[in-house]
Amino acid sequence: MRAFAYTRADTPRAAAQAAEATGTKFIAGGTNLLDLMKLDIEQPSRLVDVSRLNLRDVTDTPDGGLHVGALVTNTDLANHPRVKSDYAVLTRAIVAGASGQIRNKATTGGNLLQRARCPYFYDTNLPCNKRDPGTGCAALRGLSRTLAVIGTSDACIAQHPSDMAVALRVLDATVNTLKPDGTARTLTLDEFYRLPEDTPHLETTLEPGELITGVTLPPPVGGTHLYRKVRDRASYAFALVSVAAIVDGDRVRVAFGGVAPRPWRVPDAEDAYARARADGRADALIDRAFEGARPTEENAFKVPLLRRTLKAVLAQAGQEAQA
Amino acid sequence: MTQSPQAPSGADLPRLPVTLSVNGETHELTIDPRVTLLDTLREHLHLTGTKKGCDHGQCGACTVLLDGQRVLSCLTLAVMHDGQSVTTVEGLGTPDHLHPLQDAFVRHDGYQCGYCTPGQLCSSVGTLDEIARGVPSHVTADLDAVRFSAEELRERLSGNICRCAAYPNIIAAVTEVHAAGDGA
Numbered sequence: 001m002r003a004f005a006y007t008r009a010d011t012p013r014a015a016a017q018a019a020e021a022t023g024t025k026f027i028a029g030g031t032n033l034l035d036l037m038k039l040d041i042e043q044p045s046r047l048v049d050v051s052r053l054n055l056r057d058v059t060d061t062p063d064g065g066l067h068v069g070a071l072v073t074n075t076d077l078a079n080h081p082r083v084k085s086d087y088a089v090l091t092r093a094i095v096a097g098a099s100g101q102i103r104n105k106a107t108t109g110g111n112l113l114q115r116a117r118c119p120y121f122y123d124t125n126l127p128c129n130k131r132d133p134g135t136g137c138a139a140l141r142g143l144s145r146t147l148a149v150i151g152t153s154d155a156c157i158a159q160h161p162s163d164m165a166v167a168l169r170v171l172d173a174t175v176n177t178l179k180p181d182g183t184a185r186t187l188t189l190d191e192f193y194r195l196p197e198d199t200p201h202l203e204t205t206l207e208p209g210e211l212i213t214g215v216t217l218p219p220p221v222g223g224t225h226l227y228r229k230v231r232d233r234a235s236y237a238f239a240l241v242s243v244a245a246i247v248d249g250d251r252v253r254v255a256f257g258g259v260a261p262r263p264w265r266v267p268d269a270e271d272a273y274a275r276a277r278a279d280g281r282a283d284a285l286i287d288r289a290f291e292g293a294r295p296t297e298e299n300a301f302k303v304p305l306l307r308r309t310l311k312a313v314l315a316q317a318g319q320e321a322q323a
Numbered sequence: 324m325t326q327s328p329q330a331p332s333g334a335d336l337p338r339l340p341v342t343l344s345v346n347g348e349t350h351e352l353t354i355d356p357r358v359t360l361l362d363t364l365r366e367h368l369h370l371t372g373t374k375k376g377c378d379h380g381q382c383g384a385c386t387v388l389l390d391g392q393r394v395l396s397c398l399t400l401a402v403m404h405d406g407q408s409v410t411t412v413e414g415l416g417t418p419d420h421l422h423p424l425q426d427a428f429v430r431h432d433g434y435q436c437g438y439c440t441p442g443q444l445c446s447s448v449g450t451l452d453e454i455a456r457g458v459p460s461h462v463t464a465d466l467d468a469v470r471f472s473a474e475e476l477r478e479r480l481s482g483n484i485c486r487c488a489a490y491p492n493i494i495a496a497v498t499e500v501h502a503a504g505d506g507a
Contacts (some may be wrong), residue, residue: 003336006402031398032469034359035379037386047356049403075392079458084466095461099482100453101383104392105399235481289440 001037008049012213016134016180019048020209026050028071029106030112031098040124041115041131058082067176070109070212074098074164077108086220092227093167099211099236109212110196112165112175112192113204116158117238119143129155130200140296146240149295149302151260156200157296160262161238166226169263170244170255174216179201180209186216193262200261223248224317229257241306247317249252250274253311254285259302264289277319283309341405343371346414354401361396363384372412372441376484383483386412386442386449393449395482410440415448418427423505424448427496435487447497450479454501471501473477 009015019026023045025032028194036042058080066082075082078094089181115121120128120138127135139147139157148159168189175192177185192204192284208214223246239258246253252273255265269288276284286307293303338353345368352367361378364370364387376384377399384395388410396409397412415442427433434440457469462478469475476494485493 001357003357004334006339006400020375027400027403029434030400031380031395031402034398038379051403075453079456084459088466091459092461093468095459095463099383100387100450100479101393102394102398104389104449105394157331211456235478283395 002040002043004037004044005017005046006049007046007206009053009173010049010210010226012053012055013180013182014179015048015053016147016178016211017049019046019211020180021046021303022208024048024209026109026211029110031102031106032110035276036115039122041122043091050211053094054307061216066217068217069105069214070214072108072243074103074106074108074111075100077164078103087167087171087217087225088264089170089225089227089246090167091219092225093163093229093242093244096164096227096229096239096242107165108215111162112168112212112215114162115203117161118147118158120186121158121177130196130203133199133201141163141184144296146238146258146300147296147299148260149299150264150290151195151262152294153196153198153200155197155198156261158196158200159258159260160193161258162263163239163242163257165231166242166244166255166257166263168215169265170246170253171221172218176214176216177206177214178213185210189263190265196261203261208221221246221248221253223251223253224320226313226317226320228309228316230305233248241302243306243309243311243313245313245317247314247321249321252281252314254289259290259306282307282314283305286310333470339402342401342453343401344406344408346410352401356402358362358401359397360387360389360399360401360404362408363401364396364409367370368407370413374438374441376438376442381484382439382442383443383446386445386483388445388449391449391452393446395479410445410448412444415444422448423498423500423503428493429502431492431496431499433493433496434485434489439483439485439487443480443485443493446480446483447500450476451501453479471498473498 025044027047030053055071057069059067061067074094078091084091100309120126121131126138147157175187226245229239229242242257244255255263269285272288273281273285340353343352364373375383376382379397380398385398418423459466460475460478
């Protein structure tokens with residue numbers, strides 16, 4: 001691992017100021033960043049340890065929602081009584097990801113910032129526009145089976161790996177941040193994540209030093225909360241595709257994972273669902289949500305797989321509503 | 324990619340103080356900030372029970388208990404844990420006084436080459452505690468009613484890889500300890 005300077009911040013504002021300089025990274029759980037540093041993919045010259053900041057609480061908001069501190073671990077968030085009762089899709093998504101050991105360490109803020117799992121991003125011998133801008137994308141004509149089918153560009157077809165973020169997207173969660181000058185921002189996930197276009201190394205709209213302080217969940221919406229993840233082995237693997245859904249009669253909210261550079265949700269598709277005949281709803285939703293998809297030959301299976309996964313989720317929701 | 328110009332070289336890097344309580348004993352160390360908790364345990368404290376497998380968070384061989392929770396010691400820096408307590412396999416039991424899980428692993432042959440065993444043991448201790456606290460898993464049907472089962476164990480121990488595939492014996496050992504109620 002390359003040498004880096006290490007400092008510990010006492011307040012969120014001090015952390016943001018300490019991280020403003022080029023080459024600086026925050027570290028909290030470290031479960032993704034340290035792996036990437038060992039592989040020489042991430043090369044920070046300074047780490048600002050934010051793990052002891054007072055951002056560990058889950059609190060009720062005045063409007064009946066929930067605020068989750070950026071340092072709440074995945075385990076604690078999944079196990080929070082209000083998350084389990086009012087935002088179960090989030091619990092289900094979190095426990096579908098990683099292993100128990102990692103969930104005990106990984107944080108809410110860090111999970112949003114985890115980097116792509118594209119095999120070419122991980123292999124420093126091969127070109128990758130995300131790792132080394134301007135070198136090209138080896139995945140376009142390479143091993144692309146796991147990669148994205150929509151929201152991609154000619155520069156990058158990597159998919160976002162988070163399960164948690166897919167549930168946050170279906171819940172309309174917002175990301176709360178603090179800039180070095182003390183300004184706070186609130187971003188929807190679509191505002192937070194950039195699509196790759198010709199700058200796939202820029203994955204979020206965070207500015208230099210800007211610190212994620214937490215995530216806010218709006219008041220709960222009724223309905224059946226489900227998360228279904230399809231992967232190559234039964235546990236401890238990233239999604240080939242995943243579906244986060246909140247189903248309430250003829251109304252449905254759906255976000256998709258494993259298929260795009262950010263959690264993929266198309267509100268128009270949910271309207272198409274509501275308008276379609278009962279037996280054609282899943283098809284209407286998938287057709288609209290994946291209009292313009294550009295899969296490769298190797299990952300073209302993901303769209304029909306999503307269609308069947310959504311149908312399975314809707315069937316499960318119907319059974320649970322009857323039970 | 325090149326290193327940013329302001330990055331310090333290894334030789335210039337200040338070593339930092341860190342105090343760790345490991346298996347009940349306090350250690351005051353001065354270490355390079357790059358050193359992982361795993362390498363601190365093995366190379367600085369000579370506690371070689373904790374194993375380095377993949378060193379990338381994929382195999383679970385380096386699992387230890389940090390303030391009572393199971394974590395991967397390869398994916399965290401020692402300097403981040405000043406004042407915290409770590410339990411390694413050496414702190415679970417001794418050859419004369421085995422931890423109930425160690426005893427059950429021996430009787431059920433929960434290992435073949437044994438390399439994964441320290442991580443499996445620490446992970447099992449953490450798992451039993453998580454089930455007791457009601458932490459749900461991917462296979463939990465009712466999020467408010469976590470129940471012990473072999474299915475729960477298989478899912479929860481999936482971050483610990485055993486290439487000899489002693490899994491059925493590990494499940495038998497942990498199940499027995501859970502039934503006896505002495506896994507903590």
